[in-house]
Amino acid sequence: MTFFLLLAALLVLLYLGMPMFAALFLLPLSVLLWVEGGLPALGEIVLGQIDGYLLVAIPLFMFMAHVMVRGRVVDDLYSAAFAMLRGVRGGVGIATVAACTIFAAISGSSVATALTVGKIAIPQMLRYGMSRRGAFGVVAGGGTLGILIPPSAPMVLYAYVTETSVGALFLAGVIPGLMMAGMFALYCFLTESHAVAPADAPPPENPAIAMARAGWSLSLPIFVLGGIYLGIFTATEAAGTGTLYAILIAALIYRTLTWRDLLDGVQEATRTSAMLLMIIAAAAIYGYMLTKLQVPQELTALVADWKLSPTGFIIAMMVLLFLLGLVLESFSIIMLTMPAVLPVLDALGIDKVWYGVLLTLSLEMALISPPVAMNLVVIKAITGAPLGEINRSIIPYMLMLALGTALIITFPGIALWLPRLAGYGV
Numbered sequence: 001m002t003f004f005l006l007l008a009a010l011l012v013l014l015y016l017g018m019p020m021f022a023a024l025f026l027l028p029l030s031v032l033l034w035v036e037g038g039l040p041a042l043g044e045i046v047l048g049q050i051d052g053y054l055l056v057a058i059p060l061f062m063f064m065a066h067v068m069v070r071g072r073v074v075d076d077l078y079s080a081a082f083a084m085l086r087g088v089r090g091g092v093g094i095a096t097v098a099a100c101t102i103f104a105a106i107s108g109s110s111v112a113t114a115l116t117v118g119k120i121a122i123p124q125m126l127r128y129g130m131s132r133r134g135a136f137g138v139v140a141g142g143g144t145l146g147i148l149i150p151p152s153a154p155m156v157l158y159a160y161v162t163e164t165s166v167g168a169l170f171l172a173g174v175i176p177g178l179m180m181a182g183m184f185a186l187y188c189f190l191t192e193s194h195a196v197a198p199a200d201a202p203p204p205e206n207p208a209i210a211m212a213r214a215g216w217s218l219s220l221p222i223f224v225l226g227g228i229y230l231g232i233f234t235a236t237e238a239a240g241t242g243t244l245y246a247i248l249i250a251a252l253i254y255r256t257l258t259w260r261d262l263l264d265g266v267q268e269a270t271r272t273s274a275m276l277l278m279i280i281a282a283a284a285i286y287g288y289m290l291t292k293l294q295v296p297q298e299l300t301a302l303v304a305d306w307k308l309s310p311t312g313f314i315i316a317m318m319v320l321l322f323l324l325g326l327v328l329e330s331f332s333i334i335m336l337t338m339p340a341v342l343p344v345l346d347a348l349g350i351d352k353v354w355y356g357v358l359l360t361l362s363l364e365m366a367l368i369s370p371p372v373a374m375n376l377v378v379i380k381a382i383t384g385a386p387l388g389e390i391n392r393s394i395i396p397y398m399l400m401l402a403l404g405t406a407l408i409i410t411f412p413g414i415a416l417w418l419p420r421l422a423g424y425g426v
Contacts, residue, residue: 003295003340006031010336020332021275024282028289035292045288046281053236054160055280058153059273060239064246065107066265068220069116071250071257076214077102078120083210092128093138093188096121100142101181104149105221108156110367114143114375118382133393134192136385140375141184141397144364147330149177150225154330154360156235157276161338164352166235167228168424172353172415173360176408180364183400216249229422276331283335296343303344310348314355314409317341318362325366329374333363353424354408357415361405368394368401 006027013023068074081098085091099117107113118139125135147154150170159166224242227233233241250257290296303313317337324333345355367375370391379390408414 002293003290003299006290006295007336014328020328021278021282024279024286024332024336028285031289032285032292042285046284050277050280050284054156054166055277057151057156057166057236057239058276059269060236060243061108061151061153061156062272063265063269064220064239064243065109065112066268067243067246067250067257067261068106068217069112070261070265071246071254073217073246073250073254073256074103074106074116075120076210077217078117078124079205080207080210080214082124083205083207088189090188090190090192092125092130093134093192094185096125096135096138097142097181097185097188100139100145101149101177102218102221104145104147104177105151105225106217107146108151108153110143110146110364111374111378113146114139114378115382117142118379122379122383130192132385133389134188135393136379136383136390137393137395137397138184138188140368140379140390140394141400142181143375143378144367144397144401145177145181147363147367148173148180148357148360150174151221151235151239152360154334154363155356157331158334158338158356158359159235161334162342162352162356164356165424167422168353168419169356170225170228170235171418171422171424172357174418176357176361176404176415179407179414180401180404183404184397187396187400216253220246220249279332279335283339286336287339290339295340299340300344300347303348310350311409313344313348314350314358318358318405318409321359321362322365322369325363326369326373330363330366333366334359351412351416353419354412354415358405358408361401361408365398365401365405368397370394 010023010027013027014020018026078095078099081095081102082092085095085098088094096117099121100113103113103117104110107116122135122139125138126132146152150173152170152173155169155173156166158164159169220242223245224238227241228235228238247257247262250261308316321333321337324336328336342352344350345352367373370376376387376390376394379385380387383390
């Protein structure tokens, strides 16, 4: 029960308005002072946690996505998907799902995916007669693919914390990500058949020309992920070379990237990275406190006393992660839960790559959970629509994400087949 009491205390501090990193610092420091009467060598603990080569990949992937967006390289993605699918029943919605899927493989961010694709796609979908609820829902739901389809910043952090292979995690996210994209597209196909081209719509663009124009955008994830899986470079090196590749495309091919865009990208990546490093540093103290209080051992014993099977424990954690996602963002949830959960995963023999995919799906559901999840706020900022209307639009997508999670719990091979095929020991 110690873990849940500490978690409740942390949530109270956050509810009172304390920033996440401050709450993660102050709570364990107070507990350690009370229990031990002193403080450990905090500098060594913090440095040991943040001195990681893999962490460099996170700001680089964020900067890479910023370059592609500011350079307007990704603008052609939706145009190409729309040209290919315009004549299909519900094609305007399916094109949005396709654009979200491809952009997810560039950005690694759900919020960036929803924002970038939503700005382009929502006006088009409404113009073609798609319902407002359908248009809002498909962008919010499609945006969640940003942290499941590789590269994914939360997956990089999870790999770092759990000492799991980034390549295995990225591969494990591919089939679940495509499965969820397929579910979203099928839903659009079944529910938005009435969406047709307006009388003043321009003639359809040649799909071959549209795809050729989007070729540079499509080449980036192939370059980054192909380099990782072929062993040419590590995940961190892939983030660096991918960023350079994105800059060359935007500056030399499209010629739309300015020095101001680069500076803004550096500032944005720096701000996000500073926030993340502060949370990781605070979480190092929090994890030390959990170890001193023997919380991992207590949680393992609790699972044994309740005679929870691995599946039962996974389901309980999915519910907890979803609830935490209503008040915390993904990086905080990973750093908050993994110090206590990791020993239990080892004790129950639960594959950490499989759990990482399930954790990511739970984070995806939290990103579109009412009342004020991040992707919903993004859509409100784009459209100005009432938040209540946006909240109702995402209910089918939450149910589909829950179904996808249930399928992967029941059939782990959905996530683990590709890593096994590539020779990872999962």
